[in-house]
Amino acid sequence: MGQVVALDSLFHSRQVWHGRAAPLPGSSEPTGWPMLDAALPTGGWPEHAMTEILLPADGVGELQLVLPTLARMTQAQRHVMVIAPPYVPCVAGWEARGVVMAQVDIVQAADRDVLWAAEQCLRSGSCAAVLAWPMHADDRALRRLQVAADTGKALAFVFRDRRHVAHASPAALRLELESDPSPRVHVRKCRGGNPPAQAIALAAGWS
DSSP, rough: OOOOOHHHHHTTTTOOOOOOOOOOEEEEEEEOOHHHHSSSSTSSSOOEEEEEEEESTSSSSSGGGGGHHHHHHHTTTTEEESSOOOSSOOOHHHHHHHHGGEEEEEHHHHHHHHHHHHHHHHHSSSOOOOEEESSSHHHHHHHHHHHHHHTTEEEEEEEEEEEGSSSSOOOEEEEEEEEESOOEEEEEEESSSSSSOOOEEEOOOOO
């Protein structure tokens, strides 16, 4: 057996190439949740990409995660599409959180059309963000949304049941939301870094 050599000495003598990952540029799309931003590699939502939000059930306050972003976008006169939400959004509640509803379009679509509608909106280049609730979405369909978000330079938010957490996903960011006993989010996947081991509390500012 050959002699054991310390790896540091090989690096120092330049016998082994030591690569360094290029740092990711900071995001220009903060989530509006400082503790979540601090846990993400770019300090905000992955730009021109899809974020998958996994839920224990519909209506557990999941829109709280994105309302600060929607408020910032719509106040800047950027357009937002909401496709097939399970419940009709409360206009007064959204406006109270700063969302300009004149910049929001809500589309009711049959389940078979949700993914198609989301893809078209993302590819159009006219939307800052697209929110969608597909009942059925395989890896190929989700990958199309990821590509469409990059093509249209938009943020895609896809809300799905958390039973999908064990399945691989092309999403740049995957968040699993817990509402009981208090709201918190687990980062299950994040492009450019390792997910934090601990859940992130969201109680402050959650309503």
